[in-house]
Amino acid sequence: MLSYIVHRILIMIPTLVAISIVIFTIINLPPGNYFTTYIAELQGSGEKTDLAKIEFLEKQYGFDRPLWQQYLYWAGGLLHGNLGYSFSYDMPVNKVVGDRLLLTGVVSITTIIFTYLVAFPIGIYSATHQYSISDHLLTLLGFLGLATPSFLLALVLLYFANVYFGISIGGLMDPKYLDQPWSWGKVLSLIEHIWIPVVVIGSAGTAAMIRRLRANLLDELQKQYFVTARAKGLHPFRALMKYPLRMALNPFISDIGSLLPQVISGAAIVSVVLSLPTTGPMLLSSLRSQDMYLAGSFLMFMAFLTVIGVFVSDLALALLDPRIRLQAGRRQ
Amino acid sequence: MSDLTFIPGPQHSRNDDTAEAVPLPHYVSAAPYDPYAVERMTAAQERFYVASQWRMVWWKLKRHRVAVVAGGILLAMYLGVTICEFLAPYGVDSRNTDFIYAPPQPVHIFYHGRLVAPYVLGFDYHLDMKLLERIYTPDPNKREPIRFFCHGDGYKFWDLFPGNLHLACPANGGQLFLLGTDRLGRDLMSRMIYGARVSLTVGLIGVAVSLTLGIVIGGIAGYYGGWTDILIQRAMEVIQSFPHLPLWMALSAILPVSWSPLLVYFGITLILGMIDWTHLARAVRSKLLALREEDFCTAAVLMGARPVRIIGRHLLPSFSSHLIASATLMIPGMILGETALSFLGLGVRPPMTSWGVLLSDAQNINVVALYPWLLAPVTTVILAVLAFNFFGDGLRDAADPYH
Numbered sequence: 001m002l003s004y005i006v007h008r009i010l011i012m013i014p015t016l017v018a019i020s021i022v023i024f025t026i027i028n029l030p031p032g033n034y035f036t037t038y039i040a041e042l043q044g045s046g047e048k049t050d051l052a053k054i055e056f057l058e059k060q061y062g063f064d065r066p067l068w069q070q071y072l073y074w075a076g077g078l079l080h081g082n083l084g085y086s087f088s089y090d091m092p093v094n095k096v097v098g099d100r101l102l103l104t105g106v107v108s109i110t111t112i113i114f115t116y117l118v119a120f121p122i123g124i125y126s127a128t129h130q131y132s133i134s135d136h137l138l139t140l141l142g143f144l145g146l147a148t149p150s151f152l153l154a155l156v157l158l159y160f161a162n163v164y165f166g167i168s169i170g171g172l173m174d175p176k177y178l179d180q181p182w183s184w185g186k187v188l189s190l191i192e193h194i195w196i197p198v199v200v201i202g203s204a205g206t207a208a209m210i211r212r213l214r215a216n217l218l219d220e221l222q223k224q225y226f227v228t229a230r231a232k233g234l235h236p237f238r239a240l241m242k243y244p245l246r247m248a249l250n251p252f253i254s255d256i257g258s259l260l261p262q263v264i265s266g267a268a269i270v271s272v273v274l275s276l277p278t279t280g281p282m283l284l285s286s287l288r289s290q291d292m293y294l295a296g297s298f299l300m301f302m303a304f305l306t307v308i309g310v311f312v313s314d315l316a317l318a319l320l321d322p323r324i325r326l327q328a329g330r331r332q
Numbered sequence: 333m334s335d336l337t338f339i340p341g342p343q344h345s346r347n348d349d350t351a352e353a354v355p356l357p358h359y360v361s362a363a364p365y366d367p368y369a370v371e372r373m374t375a376a377q378e379r380f381y382v383a384s385q386w387r388m389v390w391w392k393l394k395r396h397r398v399a400v401v402a403g404g405i406l407l408a409m410y411l412g413v414t415i416c417e418f419l420a421p422y423g424v425d426s427r428n429t430d431f432i433y434a435p436p437q438p439v440h441i442f443y444h445g446r447l448v449a450p451y452v453l454g455f456d457y458h459l460d461m462k463l464l465e466r467i468y469t470p471d472p473n474k475r476e477p478i479r480f481f482c483h484g485d486g487y488k489f490w491d492l493f494p495g496n497l498h499l500a501c502p503a504n505g506g507q508l509f510l511l512g513t514d515r516l517g518r519d520l521m522s523r524m525i526y527g528a529r530v531s532l533t534v535g536l537i538g539v540a541v542s543l544t545l546g547i548v549i550g551g552i553a554g555y556y557g558g559w560t561d562i563l564i565q566r567a568m569e570v571i572q573s574f575p576h577l578p579l580w581m582a583l584s585a586i587l588p589v590s591w592s593p594l595l596v597y598f599g600i601t602l603i604l605g606m607i608d609w610t611h612l613a614r615a616v617r618s619k620l621l622a623l624r625e626e627d628f629c630t631a632a633v634l635m636g637a638r639p640v641r642i643i644g645r646h647l648l649p650s651f652s653s654h655l656i657a658s659a660t661l662m663i664p665g666m667i668l669g670e671t672a673l674s675f676l677g678l679g680v681r682p683p684m685t686s687w688g689v690l691l692s693d694a695q696n697i698n699v700v701a702l703y704p705w706l707l708a709p710v711t712t713v714i715l716a717v718l719a720f721n722f723f724g725d726g727l728r729d730a731a732d733p734y735h
Binding site: 014018026027030143144146147151152156158159162260261262264265268269272283287288295298302303306307310 | 566567569572573574575576577578579581582583585668676678691694695697699700701710713714717718721722
């Protein structure tokens with residue numbers, strides 16, 4: 001087990017390096033840089049530009065040097081926790097992103113918990129009541145959840161939440177708590193607001209997970225050990241919980257790896273619509289204004305979260321399922 | 333063993349002459365002897381046993397009721413895409429400046445309890461000066477019958493042939509806004525029909541891109557194995573560990589502003605296809621790893637076939653149906669991706685229209701409250717995505733030989 005963990009961590013390092021190279025290439029692909037766009041914009045509106053300051057910044061951040069040197073500078077900064085400088089906000093990226101990374105994490109993790117809490121009972125119910133009317137209804141609902149563009153669901157839910165529950169529109173908390181220190185009321189307000197994004201972001205993942213749990217459980221329920229358990233008079237609920245459910249549980253754990261990118265993707269667009277103070281809206285604006293360090297660190301953060309998520313889910317799977325033997329599989 | 337074989341010849345019996353005249357006491361068919369008669373199949377059986385793999389898939393698919401319905405819907409949608417100029421009552425950019433944010437006009441077929449040709453009610457319009465709101469009220473006296481197969485707004489069919497024939501047009505001097513109008517007074521339904529052209533083809537081209545990439549790259553990894561395989565697998569892991577949407581956003585943000593809408597459209601499809609290929613490549617790789625050990629593959633190698641021929645001619649056909657089924661299931665994700673990107677303003681750009689572009693008008697919560705009909709394009713998005721999901725599910729079941 002230990003050697004497996006070490007092995008996995010050693011693999012993660014080149015993966016992250018490769019990811020950072022890809023991200024750096026992408027954010028440097030557009031012609032010009034933030035300053036050329038900025039100067040063009042200022043000149044377009046007839047304003048004066050402080051060319052000296054811009055030249056200083058350009059030199060400071062090595063925009064005149066070759067790309068690979070710029071990359072080393074950026075990647076080296078990342079290792080020290082220095083995310084670079086946001087030109088459009090005129091301050092270090094670390095200060096700009098501040099709470100946003102934390103809130104992205106909070107929203108993502110809450111969404112995953114929500115997904116589990118909902119998918120679990122519904123999946124079991126659908127499998128044990130196969131082809132009943134409620135099963136068909138739930139299946140249809142699940143398909144609808146998969147097919148609806150999340151941003152629109154967000155808008156409509158937001159509207160109804162405002163009309164029927166009087167919840168303030170947009171944001172993750174009531175406007176009066178913004179810029180306040182954390183307090184009980186602020187947490188309550190956060191809980192009141194977080195459910196819309198959580199439901200919206202989680203809907204697609206929940207639907208997918210329900211379908212997979214149902215299929216897995218149906219396979220298990222046909223097996224002989226379950227028939228035997230029922231035949232010897234075990235209570236149906238206990239018979240279900242004790243064996244087939246355990247066997248069908250694997251996707252719940254291994255899915256974290258695929259669920260997390262999905263949740264982060266969903267969060268990116270839903271938070272634009274709901275104007276949540278998470279990474280999504282800022283990523284969008286930084287991409288538009290070519291604020292490369294800001295965009296780069298957001299992308300890096302999201303990829304990092306995913307890589308960690310996959311790692312954790314692999315570990316959990318190895319711990320929980322004795323049938324999975326990693327060493328044997330790795331070295332053939 | 334001559335005593336076991338039957339040797340025709342003179343029989344040594346006592347009454348030779350009489351035995352020849354009396355026939356044997358059992359029936360013998362006069363038809364020529366056919367040693368395979370027992371194994372001969374009926375026409376239906378034979379059809380079944382010699383059917384090609386694709387025919388079997390087709391038979392299984394036909395039995396899958398939901399998949400057939402979904403396939404029918406998709407077929408109708410794609411047929412509609414080819415003739416959208418004819419189907420749309422208005423041109424894609426026809427502006428009706430007198431009818432800005434007009435609500436949908438329902439179609440009536442009863443007039444004073446009598447069945448009549450379908451008609452809509454014309455609007456009475458006034459501006460509420462207090463709320464500064466345009467108010468349209470249907471006027472029961474303004475009956476505007478819909479004309480069919482009529483001449484209306486001019487268009488260029490496929491940008492090539494000028495024409496003005498439409499399936500349905502408004503009455504002369506009347507309107508036909510079945511789904512209302514947008515902020516420039518453009519008919520939403522016409523725009524949705526035109527938008528289908530981009531939204532529905534984005535997925536097809538994107539899937540073609542990822543299918544090609546997946547087969548080529550997965551094929552290389554699976555056929556050669558070794559270091560190539562390890563490298564390609566690591567690269568795929570890197571790509572998979574990106575959340576799709578942010579990466580799509582980043583990539584489409586780099587499409588130059590100076591590009592024409594058509595070029596941007598192709599750029600978007602490329603971007604959509606460039607990330608999703610990893611799943612297909614994985615499937616191709618694992619299948620190839622197993623199949624290249626088979627005897628028929630060894631035989632092909634010994635006969636001197638080159639790798640491209642072995643992969644393309646001998647290995648791929650063994651699982652192409654499965655591959656196509658999983659490719660079909662990737663299309664809905666791409667349609668949703670395009671919708672999301674265009675919604676954010678990073679995807680297809682006006683004047684080109686797609687469902688996402690139309691929905692970007694509905695970014696604001698005020699729209700949901702005041703002009704809810706602008707959300708209509710979402711129904712076609714859902715319908716297309718659902719149809720692709722059901723059809724792909726059915727296709728996958730049908731393509732599975734062990735099912």
